[in-house]
Amino acid sequence: MSENYDFKWSDLGDIADGRPNLGVETTVLSYRLMQFTFKDVLTKKFGAQATKEIFVAAGRVAGMHLCNQMLDIKLPPEEFIAALQQVLVDLKIGVLRFEKTDLENLTFVLTVAEDLDCSGLPPFGETVCSYDEGYIAGIFETYLGRPFQAIEVDCWATGGRTCRFEVQPA
Amino acid sequence: MNDASQILTTLSTYLQQIMRSGVPREPLQLDLSDVDADLAAICQPVNQFLLQIHESFQLGATMAEGELNVTLPRTNPLLMPLKVMQSNLNHLKWQVGQVAAGDLSQQVRFLGDFSACFNNMIESLKHKREIEQRLNIITSVLGEGVCLIDISGSLSYINPEGEKLLERSSADLIGQPIISIFKSVASAPAQDPVLNQLESALEQGVDFHSRDMVVVHHSGEELSVALEFRPVWQDDIYTGAVVAFHDISAPKYYEEQLRNMNQQLEKQATTDSLTGIYNRLKIDNLLAGELKRALRYDTQLAIAIVDIDHFKGVNDLFGHLAGDEVLKDFSELLLNSLRSSDYLGRWGGEEFLIILPQLNGSKAYKVMEKLRKLVENYNFSVERTITSSFGVAEFVSSDTPESLIGRADRALYSAKESGRNFVHLDVAS
Numbered sequence: 001m002s003e004n005y006d007f008k009w010s011d012l013g014d015i016a017d018g019r020p021n022l023g024v025e026t027t028v029l030s031y032r033l034m035q036f037t038f039k040d041v042l043t044k045k046f047g048a049q050a051t052k053e054i055f056v057a058a059g060r061v062a063g064m065h066l067c068n069q070m071l072d073i074k075l076p077p078e079e080f081i082a083a084l085q086q087v088l089v090d091l092k093i094g095v096l097r098f099e100k101t102d103l104e105n106l107t108f109v110l111t112v113a114e115d116l117d118c119s120g121l122p123p124f125g126e127t128v129c130s131y132d133e134g135y136i137a138g139i140f141e142t143y144l145g146r147p148f149q150a151i152e153v154d155c156w157a158t159g160g161r162t163c164r165f166e167v168q169p170a
Numbered sequence: 171m172n173d174a175s176q177i178l179t180t181l182s183t184y185l186q187q188i189m190r191s192g193v194p195r196e197p198l199q200l201d202l203s204d205v206d207a208d209l210a211a212i213c214q215p216v217n218q219f220l221l222q223i224h225e226s227f228q229l230g231a232t233m234a235e236g237e238l239n240v241t242l243p244r245t246n247p248l249l250m251p252l253k254v255m256q257s258n259l260n261h262l263k264w265q266v267g268q269v270a271a272g273d274l275s276q277q278v279r280f281l282g283d284f285s286a287c288f289n290n291m292i293e294s295l296k297h298k299r300e301i302e303q304r305l306n307i308i309t310s311v312l313g314e315g316v317c318l319i320d321i322s323g324s325l326s327y328i329n330p331e332g333e334k335l336l337e338r339s340s341a342d343l344i345g346q347p348i349i350s351i352f353k354s355v356a357s358a359p360a361q362d363p364v365l366n367q368l369e370s371a372l373e374q375g376v377d378f379h380s381r382d383m384v385v386v387h388h389s390g391e392e393l394s395v396a397l398e399f400r401p402v403w404q405d406d407i408y409t410g411a412v413v414a415f416h417d418i419s420a421p422k423y424y425e426e427q428l429r430n431m432n433q434q435l436e437k438q439a440t441t442d443s444l445t446g447i448y449n450r451l452k453i454d455n456l457l458a459g460e461l462k463r464a465l466r467y468d469t470q471l472a473i474a475i476v477d478i479d480h481f482k483g484v485n486d487l488f489g490h491l492a493g494d495e496v497l498k499d500f501s502e503l504l505l506n507s508l509r510s511s512d513y514l515g516r517w518g519g520e521e522f523l524i525i526l527p528q529l530n531g532s533k534a535y536k537v538m539e540k541l542r543k544l545v546e547n548y549n550f551s552v553e554r555t556i557t558s559s560f561g562v563a564e565f566v567s568s569d570t571p572e573s574l575i576g577r578a579d580r581a582l583y584s585a586k587e588s589g590r591n592f593v594h595l596d597v598a599s
Contacts, residue, residue, distance in 0.1 A: 111257045
């Protein structure tokens with residue numbers, strides 16, 4: 001792998017071909033094991049804030065690629081939201097629900113229940129879904145064509161039962 | 171009783187009260203000021219828990235009243251189920267707003283009965299929208315204006331073709347009374363019988379049809395329309411009506427043209443082109459009809475055949491154009507002197523047939539005698555006295571048109587034989 005790696009969707013490979021018996025899906029446990037061990041190493045090497053920024057940045061790349069590969073960005077907002085909800089359920093990432101949408105000011109409040117990153121975590125006293133923040137921002141950015149930021153305001157790890165994000169132009 | 175027992179007794183009393191009638195308005199806090207430090211340390215989390223119970227109950231009550239924007243503190247784990255409910259209800263509130271704005275692409279997932287209920291509603295609305303879209307397509311394809319009328323007689327829907335015909339937008343028309351949109355070709359609304367019929371059909375819920383309606387555009391121009399009114403009854407309850415209408419201004423124009431053309435053709439087929447009186451075909455038909463009438467009602471009838479004397483000489487001396495003028499003046503003179511119930515037709519070149527209903531032979535003779543004198547004394551356009559001979563016959567029950575004309579013709583021959591300018595009554599009558 002070169003020093004500066006640029007992610008491409010095709011780098012994910014042909015999973016079905018490569019896993020004829022185990023299939024295309026894996027467990028939440030293995031996902032979290034990878035993510036939290038990354039956190040372990042990264043925080044020690046770069047500090048908590050830098051690690052959070054790395055996760056947000058990685059999540060944004062993922063969100064942008066997912067949006068381009070699995071969603072039709074030409075759909076009108078209502079249909080795009082419905083399609084996005086379906087994709088997140090299909091990929092077992094979480095149950096996306098909207099609580100507020102202001103299409104004039106492009107501000108949104110949304111929740112992700114049964115979130116892949118945090119649902120069921122012990123309370124850490126702080127939000128932990130940095131990857132999700134970037135992921136959501138990346139999707140909105142790709143669909144609406146301008147930079148967005150998503151801030152997690154409630155998280156399972158802060159005593160919530162669902163993750164709540166406030167999304168707005170960056 | 172020691173401090174611990176007293177605290178437990180207070181707690182027990184409070185819990186019993188909660189179990190009996192809910193959490194009191196004021197939270198219970200154990201008074202730890204006079205107890206020893208160890209006991210106070212043990213009781214501290216109890217006091218915190220009592221506050222959390224109170225907070226959960228109060229916030230639950232607030233949300234139960236519909237206040238969904240209440241802030242649920244992160245530090246109270248008893249609020250966790252309430253947080254789930256709050257987020258679900260907020261989402262449902264958003265979904266309802268989306269549906270109200272026409273977004274039917276949303277689904278509620280993983281919320282049990284809520285999901286089933288909401289998603290069924292979406293399916294039902296999608297079905298309804300599909301029907302509306304089909305209705306729109308059908309009514310557009312029809313090329314007919316279609317509108318729905320509610321029970322109050324106001325317009326609740328109109329298709330694009332209807333908007334086009336009325337030259338008004340749907341937004342402008344919705345809510346307008348149907349009787350303010352259409353009027354009949356007749357006069358003012360108050361005396362408009364067709365509009366009154368439409369109003370009556372609207373009140374009673376019965377069918378109505380008219381080809382005599384118009385719509386008035388903003389420009390003041392009127393468009394003739396045919397209108398069909400059909401009431402809608404659901405479970406024996408009159409719920410409104412469907413009104414269909416289409417432009418008939420072109421058919422109306424062509425109908426008018428056709429009517430004029432037919433009138434002209436009929437006139438041409440029955441009129442002598444030179445004199446403007448009935449031609450041979452028409453006067454023959456009239457004679458046959460009058461014979462039947464006289465026979466059926468046993469009434470009198472007489473006819474006369476009139477011939478202009480020496481008419482060939484007029485043509486030879488003055489030319490055919492002058493002869494034509496004589497024929498025209500002659501027929502006009504006779505026509506103006508007969509009753510409106512009599513018939514005059516050109517029988518041949520200079521021969522005319524007069525039908526005189528409800529007149530016997532002798533009276534007919536007198537009338538013809540008067541005509542003969544009129545002709546004799548009339549100044550025709552040629553410098554020559556024009557005279558005429560009359561053969562009169564009275565109808566008898568055994569007569570056919572041919573036999574009656576035959577007798578009149580014989581009488582005319584007799585008049586000519588008598589030296590012309592003479593009236594002769596058929597002796598058989």
